Amino acid sequence: MAQAARTPRERYRDQIRTEVKALAREQIATAGASALSLNAIAKQMGMSGPALYRYFAGRDELITELISDAYRSLADAFRAAEADGADLPRLARTLRRWALDDPQRYFLIYGTPVPGYQAPPDTTAIAAEIMAALLDTCARQPARPGPGAGSPLDPHLARHRDWAGDHPAEPAVLRLALLAWTRLHGVLSLELAGQFNGMGFDPEVLFEAELAALTVLPDC
Known part of the structure; x- marks a missing residue:
């Protein structure tokens, strides 16, 4: 069934919303998500604050859109x-x-929570796609011989597996x-925050070392 023409x-509304999100990303890249201001964006666009609120109900709705876009971008990359x-x-x-392509986009979903912002429940649906891709990939990893005993993590994972969905x-x-998720994000977060600057080694080498360690873990 053909989709009705807009x-x-x-089309104008979509154009304005796209422009607002682009300016919001620029703001976040400069001063962080906590400094996001719809009034500042409106001024850049030559609009009044109230006029801009016809396109986004408030700061939280705009942040939600940016977070959803970021999750969708990573989910598409994984897919x-x-x-x-x-x-x-x-x-x-x-x-x-x-x-590395966009550190602020990364920090928006995996960095420090934005003060006063609470993501709506449906935002996590896209995040679940990302975790499902990781689980599918880990399930395809070659089996490794191990001692046969369960990991100390097992009881915890049995009680708390909401992150894995169904x-x-x-x-x-x-x-x-x-x-994999915790180790790799740990290295990435430190790298993107500049914590390795001046330490005299390439963060990619550490990332690859962690990755190599993960792929040889016995009975993971």
């Missing part, structure tokens, strides 16, 4: 990698390239996904 008014049969190293490098992952897959 009216000129609808493209999966389509090419990505293993864990390739998926991890996809995450790093995505983060994915039918085995304990070893859950462990590998959780360890």
Whole structure:
């Protein structure tokens, strides 16, 4: 069934919203998400503050849009990698390239929460797609021999697996996904925050070392 053509008014509204989000991203890149101001954006666009509120009900709605866009961008990047049969190293490098392309976009979803902002529940639906891609990729990792005993993480994962949604992952897959997610984000967050500056080594080397350690973990 053909989609109904949008009216000129609808197209204009979409154009304004796109421009607002672009300016918001510039603000965030300069001063961080906590400094986001719709009135400042309105001034840049030659509009009054109240006029801009016809396109976004407030700061929180704009932040939600930016967060959803960021999650969608990463989910699309993961989906493209999966389509090419990505293993864990390739998926991890996809995450790093995505983060380095736009650090503020990364920090918007994986950095310090914006003061006073509470994301609506449906925002996490896209985030679940990202975790599902990670779990699928970890499930395809070659099996490794191990001691046979469960990890100390297992009881915790059994009680708290909401982050995995309804994915039918085995304990070893859950462990590998959780360890990969926390270790790689740890390195990335420090790198993007400039914490390795002046330490005399390439953060990519550390990222690759963590990735190598993950792919040889026994019975993960």
